[in-house]
Amino acid sequence: MHTDxxxxxxxxxxxxxxxxxxxxxAQAMSDLVDTTTTLLWHTARSQGLDPAQAEDVVQTTWLxxxxxxxxxxxxxxxxxxxxxxxxxxxxxxxxxxxxEDVREELGEDLDTTQDVAGEPEQVLVRGQEQVVxxxxxxxxxxxxxxxxxxxxxxxxxxxxxxxxxxxMPVGSIGPTRGRCLAKLRVALKADPGWDxxx
Amino acid sequence: xxxxxxxxDLDLDRLAEEPLDAEDARxxxxxxxxxxxSDPVPSGLAERSKFAMTVAALEAxxxxxxxxxxxxxxxxxTTYDRAQTxxxxxxxxxxxxxxEPVDGGRARIxxxxxxxxxxxxxxxxxxRTQTTETDADGRFRFTTVERGLVHLVLRRLDLPDSRPVITxxxxx
Numbered sequence: 428m429h430t431d432x433x434x435x436x437x438x439x440x441x442x443x444x445x446x447x448x449x450x451x452x453a454q455a456m457s458d459l460v461d462t463t464t465t466l467l468w469h470t471a472r473s474q475g476l477d478p479a480q481a482e483d484v485v486q487t488t489w490l491x492x493x494x495x496x497x498x499x500x501x502x503x504x505x506x507x508x509x510x511x512x513x514x515x516x517x518x519x520x521x522x523x524x525x526x527e528d529v530r531e532e533l534g535e536d537l538d539t540t541q542d543v544a545g546e547p548e549q550v551l552v553r554g555q556e557q558v559v560x561x562x563x564x565x566x567x568x569x570x571x572x573x574x575x576x577x578x579x580x581x582x583x584x585x586x587x588x589x590x591x592x593x594x595m596p597v598g599s600i601g602p603t604r605g606r607c608l609a610k611l612r613v614a615l616k617a618d619p620g621w622d623x624x625x
Numbered sequence: 626x627x628x629x630x631x632x633x634d635l636d637l638d639r640l641a642e643e644p645l646d647a648e649d650a651r652x653x654x655x656x657x658x659x660x661x662x663s664d665p666v667p668s669g670l671a672e673r674s675k676f677a678m679t680v681a682a683l684e685a686x687x688x689x690x691x692x693x694x695x696x697x698x699x700x701x702x703t704t705y706d707r708a709q710t711x712x713x714x715x716x717x718x719x720x721x722x723x724x725e726p727v728d729g730g731r732a733r734i735x736x737x738x739x740x741x742x743x744x745x746x747x748x749x750x751x752x753r754t755q756t757t758e759t760d761a762d763g764r765f766r767f768t769t770v771e772r773g774l775v776h777l778v779l780r781r782l783d784l785p786d787s788r789p790v791i792t793x794x795x796x797x
Contacts, residue, residue, distance in 0.1 A: 454752060457675055464671040472664055482670055489674040493681045551662045560655040579656040586645065608649055609640035615652060 436584035442502040460489060467513045469580045473573040474517035484516045510592035559621045563614040571607035672774060676794060685791040688713040715790045724797060732797045735766045742783030749776045772797050
């Protein structure tokens with residue numbers, strides 16, 4: 428995600444690659460997949476999918492892009508289209524697997540251990556900065572955690588694009604902090620450990 | 626009592642509408658490093674996605690690897706002890722290829738397609754595509770193949786309406 432040498436935001440690079448693909452450059456699609464799969468993976472995972480489900484959703488999203496390429500008129504919108512599609516597919520998958528879980532549970536004794544799908548098996552935090560950040564992040568609403576997990580993976584110029592694709596409002600002038608990041612900021616400001624860690 | 630809550634809410638609204646600054650960038654960068662380390666993207670997901678897209682774009686039939694000799698396809702090895710032979714088959718044809726190392730870390734692929742008519746053979750490397758056709762005996766050859774993942778796409782020239790056949794990725 429942080430490769431230098433490629434200019435512009437991810438949204439711009441995605442738009443260029445998609446335009447080239449539509450003009451017959453098959454290699455351009457390969458570049459688009461390389462630059463964007465990380466963001467789509469985390470979008471799927473943040474919606475509560477396990478790794479196998481998230482993989483399927485990411486692949487499905489790319490297949491849908493091949494199918495729908497002719498109907499995407501504005502290449503500038505392709506990143507947003509990919510994130511929105513991943514989110515929608517992930518949501519459908521999560522809903523389906525919840526239904527299956529309920530059916531399984533009805534047949535057996537109710538399992539009280541709550542398995543939070545989509546969470547890494549083990550969150551690796553190293554150093555005080557990460558420990559403090561994760562502690563406050565974990566107190567945010569699920570909605571805010573989903574958003575920030577994905578926004579954090581994007582480059583700053585893509586913040587507005589990504590937030591919009593995830594259904595969060597964006598200021599008219601440009602990327603603003605938004606309420607989720609504002610909440611995190613207030614919590615971090617009040618924690619002496621955050622300043623010390625810098 | 627309630628006033629404090631209202632003020633807090635107003636403060637939050639004001640903060641939310643401010644542009645991002647260095648402190649936000651620091652928080653997001655810290656979060657990114659945690660997420661990236663805790664939940665890495667599975668290796669090969671991008672490659673698998675590209676393969677699925679190629680299959681869809683070509684409306685191709687995916688050949689199965691029926692036999693892989695010497696080494697298993699898809700496993701990277703640093704040295705070649707001997708030539709590697711892989712056999713593929715689909716509903717309409719089967720093919721066998723032999724990969725031999727040549728100088729400079731590259732390889733030569735020679736193969737044979739069992740089809741009744743001539744077959745166009747496309748070798749899709751990471752950054753280029755080479756094409757050839759089978760000879761009267763069904764043989765074909767690519768003399769210089771770069772290391773990396775490749776696919777073969779086979780098209781029956783005598784049956785232009787038949788679906789192309791694509792092989793799974795082969796590690797050269």
